Amino acid sequence: MWNKIHEKNFNGEIIYDDWLDEYKDIINSSDIILDIGCGLGNNTKYIKELNKDVISIDYSTYALDIVKKYLNENVLLHDITKKFPYDDNSIDLIIADLSLHYFDCDTTKKVLNELKRILKSNHNMLFRVNTIYDTNYGANEGILIEHNYYNTCGYNKRFFDDSDMHYFFSIFTNLEYKLDYMDRYGNKKVLYKGKVIK
DSSP, X not given: OHHHHHHHHOOSOOOOOSTTGGGHXXXXXXXXXXXXXXXXXXXXXXXXXXXXXXXXEESOHHHHHHHHHHTOSOEEEOOTTSOOSSOTTOEEEEEEESXXXXXXXXXXXXXXXXXXXXXXXXXXXXXXXXXXXOGGGTTTOSEEEETTEEEETTEEEEOBOXXXXXXXXXXXXXXXXXXXXXXXXXXXXXXXXXXXXX
């Protein structure tokens, strides 16, 4: 599925929006950076242009082929619902951009606990996730599977509200997030962006 989605979305150009600008100091002070669910490399491109090394991780072989060809040799094919091949407390920074909202409640908690495991103490995870306000991309539509989790637009998607943010991210400290917008996919997308610290 993801190979088909990325193949449809790739037009020969990898672009990024400016959502990471406010976290530039965090990126610059990090040595081991993971771009989780990197897709076609939008965030990898931003990080590489800061002259930082990054490991680009995705479940799509098509996406990783694009990233490897245009941006970054350091890629990892990995299903983020499985254990990561990294030691406890070994990663300086995790970027999870639009990659944490595809799972049921138990799997979402499992993924976040695994990311917490590999993240160093007092280090950051930066993220963006779907919100319940993201009506252009299926919020509150389709078949309800569980609270704020729908089968819509052809696959399962979670749409976070404030209570979800605190429920799922409470395993971290210093949760900071705010409503934000992006236009990468043709229509305005309404999301939460933020950071947590282990």
